[in-house]
Amino acid sequence: MDVFNIIPNQFFNLLTGKNRTIYVNCLLELFRVYEQGSILGMDKDIARQVVTDYLDINPLEEELDDIEDTSELTNRDRANQILRRLEKTEWIDIDVNNNYEEILNFRDYSITIIEALKDISSDGFYEDFDDDGHEFRGYIYTSYSLLNSDFGEYAMVLEQVYKNTLAFVREIRKLDSRLKFYIKTIVDNSEIKDLINLLVNYKTELMDKAYRRLKTSDNINKYRNVIVQKLEQMQEDKYIMEILAKEHLVKSHNNSDIAMMKVNKKIDDIIDIYNSVSYIIDEIDNKNKVYVNTTIAKIKFLLSDDENVISKLSKILRYTSETIKDNQTIKALNTIRPMFTLSSYQQISKNSLYTPRGIYKRIENQFLESTNHEFDQSLKDDFYKEFEAHYSEEVIDRYLKEYFSRNSVIKASEIIKDDMTDEAILRLLYILVYAGDEMNYYIQPLNRKINNPRFVIDDFEIIKGEN
Template sequence: MDIFNILGNDFFKALTGKYQNIFIDCLEIIYSSYRTELSYGIDKDILIAQLCDYFERNSSDDIQFDDDQDVLRDSRSKASEFLRKLKGYGWIEYEFDNNGRAKIVMPSHSITIIQALTDITKKNEMEYQSEVSSIYSLLTNEDLLDRPYPQVIKPVYDRTLALFTELKKLNTGIRKYIDELTDGQTPEELMEHFFSYNDNIGSKAYHRMKTNDNVSRFRNTIESRLRDILSDEAIMEKAVSGYQNIENENDRDEARSKVIEIITSVIGYFNSYDDIEKEIERKHSKYLRSAVNRAKLAFLNTNNIEGKLSTILRNLANAFEEEEDKGIYDDVPDDYCRIFNMFPQNFISGESLKTIGISKKIADVDEIFTSQIIPEEEMLKRRAALKNKTEHRFSRKNINAFVRILLKDRAEIDASEIEVTSKRDMIRLIFISIYGRDRKSEFIVMPKEKIINEKGFTFKDFTLKRRAK
């Protein structure tokens, strides 16, 4: 691609420096000023006046370019310098009329790039129906076949290329569109945006593609007419001659190959439409499910920190119970320490959430198996183990019972008075502190400022008291 021989090496400097936003604004003013003109040219004095107005309204700070010692303070000097820079970078050119007045002219490559930048910021979506209808009309108009290449084949190819480029952009843009609606949103905002998204079906372009802009309605006729052109030798001869004249191709065989390649490319594009449509629909469904799951998780993921810590501590206590060889002063295994490497959590990817099936399948009933007979001794042993496990759980009921024993006839007791000889005892002390803040518990916790350091444990002391009934 020989792009810099056309644009020049400094063309993109206007878009990369510290004043890039001002350059963009100036280019937009220049481009917009041509709307009332007969060409992409405008009187320099008129343009200077428009730029001065812009600098007076938007830029009161002094401006100094890195390669220049002069400091620009007034709006006119800023306008003149930015025009000079744009001319040096190759964005604009000067022309002089018969009276010697200067006109600012935009070359064709600058216009093309400004139009592309405008399309990006405006996010215009193609009206697919207008493109497909134009292709259809060109191919079904018999009067245009006297000059088939310039009047039918070339414009059909150009419009087909533009149409499928927009379809591919829609295919790649669905995920970004939904992520923009859902990322970093509260549950309420997620629901609001979900219904907004649902109304527009993700994108107005997607909605049109599935309804009135459906390419399938025209595709068969378009493909049929293109094949008719390929099989009609008289039309092909005219098309080859037209290709040679317009594309400056002297070799007739090469011209014929190019015409056939163009026509078959258009047929290929329309043949691939079903695959593109299925891919767009698949992505649309996938990312919409992801947005819904994100909303569900946001609603379910409450800020109950005590509940989360309670679950973590309960699991730790169970793990320590199974490690009888570990004493109170032993280091905690790395696997447990990693639990406390806290980090912000956002959402689980929609792909990792399995939807609960609602359909039922009728299958053969399995044969009823004969239950194993467990000896009475084993049954009693299992019951005792289950009872022991239940009694040692850090449930609210067990913690309440433990505190009742601690208090007995006392009105209150400090946590520093409770004997701690194992990791399990320390975790139970933490559960006492957690449950004491719950109104359903039989006791209350009153924090104290004193810090306790005992037997390798450090915690802020607190007082336990019976809850008044």
């Protein structure tokens, strides 16, 4: 069936235009109250008050569309306008009951779309979320439990295992897609503050709350072998396979061979997914390393001395790119042309390209003389200082232990309040990257800023783990 035979023509107009954010937010707020109310719908007066309360807390930056006279306009008037807009675009119906009360109900298809909008807006990949976020283990453990049960409902068990497996794959794909988004931001951003803030978000939003669960507490290796073994046993049991095939007869036009083929394919698909998960996790591992290493490398480059040649060329290219984007190509070329002088030659002598063949000379072997001289202590100190500048896990661990001996929670701003050097900023980045179970400390973003002479970054807490 054509989806637009179900969804009205004006339905998606609500999601366009300058006021789309306020409309969607009011829609989600209405739906939240609607779900908690009567099965028969929500009184329009209650709906109006819900929207009015939302507008009181979140004032409009721009006035709503289709309102010409905005003088002495109240939030109650705006709420009525929003409800009329929702009804016009057929997201809601407003009917009059036997008591002459106006009752608001959501259309069936709008409920489906709203649920999707809720999932996106509350998803941990898009904003902060609670600890009960992406439970990879839920899908895997449910499949594991169903296959180990003795219900005898083989068709129901297989269908639920199949759905849970697809849901698990969907979460993995979302994680992978979000990783690709962060990797792309490295190219799109050339400001230190943006790269550092993205790295903080990446660490707290993606790694700590989704990826770490997949690698540790949600490790599917605990259940994978048993799941695969149970599915293979199911395929080998003719009695079970016949029961499963009967459940697929209707969808297979009463052809038992096709039904059996569909059952086998469904089981094979589940097994293939579980057997390939290790490869998928390795790929995500690699993308994680690419993002972290590339981001830190770019930040190091941007923090490097402004007087070096690479930095100068970078500034020239950035200026040229921005000027060309402003449709001022000629101005850009005229500005940079005097900076470069390339000698040009009208004629090239053939002799100038000729290089005579070298004379072969036998080289006698030379032996290195042994020496008992010790390395100078200052040389050793310089070497170790240079090595520690790479900020290994051991170095960061020793550094943080000094702070944790006095307090179990440290703010990033407190660490660098007396030291805003590039070295201190890089150390802060490695503290961020290493955070997790292995180093026994964690990161929590804060709604405050760290002011550096060259940039402003979001502050965060460094929380000591339990011993």
